[in-house]
Amino acid sequence: MAKNIFRKELKDLKPYIPGKPVEKVMEEYGLTEVVKLASNENPLGPSKLAIEAIINEAPRVNIYPDPSVEIVKEKLMQKHGFPREQIVVGNGGEEIIKMIAMTFINEGDEAVMQDPTFSLYDITISHMGGVSKKIPLVDFETDLDAMIEAINEKTKLVYLCNPNNPIGNIVSKDKLDNFVDKIPEDVVLVLDEAYFEYASRNIEYPDGLEVLKRRPNTIVLRTFAKIAGLAGLRIGYAFSSEEIITEMAKTKGVFNVNRIAQVAAAAAMGDDEHIKNTVDLNYESIGYMVDYFESKGLRYVKTSANFIFADLGIDSKQTFVDLQKKGMIMRPGFIWGYETWARISSGSMEDTKKFMTALDEIIG
Numbered sequence: 001m002a003k004n005i006f007r008k009e010l011k012d013l014k015p016y017i018p019g020k021p022v023e024k025v026m027e028e029y030g031l032t033e034v035v036k037l038a039s040n041e042n043p044l045g046p047s048k049l050a051i052e053a054i055i056n057e058a059p060r061v062n063i064y065p066d067p068s069v070e071i072v073k074e075k076l077m078q079k080h081g082f083p084r085e086q087i088v089v090g091n092g093g094e095e096i097i098k099m100i101a102m103t104f105i106n107e108g109d110e111a112v113m114q115d116p117t118f119s120l121y122d123i124t125i126s127h128m129g130g131v132s133k134k135i136p137l138v139d140f141e142t143d144l145d146a147m148i149e150a151i152n153e154k155t156k157l158v159y160l161c162n163p164n165n166p167i168g169n170i171v172s173k174d175k176l177d178n179f180v181d182k183i184p185e186d187v188v189l190v191l192d193e194a195y196f197e198y199a200s201r202n203i204e205y206p207d208g209l210e211v212l213k214r215r216p217n218t219i220v221l222r223t224f225a226k227i228a229g230l231a232g233l234r235i236g237y238a239f240s241s242e243e244i245i246t247e248m249a250k251t252k253g254v255f256n257v258n259r260i261a262q263v264a265a266a267a268a269m270g271d272d273e274h275i276k277n278t279v280d281l282n283y284e285s286i287g288y289m290v291d292y293f294e295s296k297g298l299r300y301v302k303t304s305a306n307f308i309f310a311d312l313g314i315d316s317k318q319t320f321v322d323l324q325k326k327g328m329i330m331r332p333g334f335i336w337g338y339e340t341w342a343r344i345s346s347g348s349m350e351d352t353k354k355f356m357t358a359l360d361e362i363i364g
């Protein structure tokens with residue numbers, strides 16, 4: 001028999017399912033206008049300051065970027081009070097998640113996580129030959145007790161996606177503190193706070209950096225993709241102990257964050273108004289959707305992110321197709337095992353209304 005040329009873990013590795021691109025729906029259905037509320041993107045676009053920085057940097061893309069991304073680290077240090085040795089910047093939060101698996105997972109090592117949650121944790125753990133212990137949500141809430149029970153000698157990592165994608169709800173500060181106290185010190189806690197700025201409007205939402213201050217084996221992940229509207233540039237970051245950051249940095253792409261992304265992210269951090277407007281619009285859009293679901297008596301989960309998980313009461317696979325015919329894209333719940341549910345991102349008010357009108361025509 002011919003030898004298998006591939007890494008054995010790839011055989012069963014299920015690739016990440018991305019949101020459907022606007023261009024593809026336009027082409028497939030012959031549409032000129034498409035509303036995409038599928039990938040939790042920022043409907044305001046990036047900050048004007050970021051756009052300006054991008055344009056100014058364009059003539060210098062013949063030069064390799066700074067591999068340590070100092071201009072962004074400087075801003076993060078000022079804002080959060082952690083030294084550069086405790087920060088790593090990645091090619092999106094996505095690369096940070098890959099780095100985590102590469103840094104900690106030997107074959108057979110275990111990682112505990114919510115189910116469903118952001119699928120890249122499982123994908124990257126599996127890629128390294130690790131085993132994901134997926135703990136089902138109970139009535140959409142994270143089962144923290146079951147996650148603690150799942151920890152054993154082989155456990156290297158515990159992921160907590162907060163708010164949890166695709167559900168949108170949070171683990172409160174009280175519950176998180178209690179949870180943290182029960183995790184053995186030599187297990188690394190990964191707090192994925194990709195939606196931090198949105199969730200911070202909820203007074204019960206904890207700040208993972210406070211956990212890191214008292215528990216060094218903690219990684220706090222955040223990204224410029226959502227709040228800063230820089231999804232297309234790929235830049236995210238993490239805080240942890242100096243020891244962990246040093247090891248993680250060994251696994252990163254050398255010039256992982258391009259020059260354009262670096263200047264755009266640094267500029268975006270100086271635009272508090274854009275951040276505020278983004279969060280304001282988010283809750284206006286979400287509020288509009290909630291009013292609709294309420295009026296129809298449809299179930300939804302209270303969200304602290306820029307998307308909402310709702311039960312449309314009809315098959316999500318079919319609804320996904322029906323909505324596309326009307327130029328609307330969402331994320332159907334069947335991909336997470338919720339057949340009649342959907343994850344809908346917040347949008348501009350115009351797009352939100354168009355989407356809900358189209359949805360209403362289908363729901364009837």
Ligand SMILES: *Cc1c(COP(=O)(O)O)cnc(C)c1O
Pocket residue numbers: 091092093094095118161165192194223224225226231234235236
């Ligand atoms: C979007 C997201 C990320 C990071 O995304 P990038 O675009 O790679 O920065 C990480 N975790 C969760 C839960 C997300 O939703």
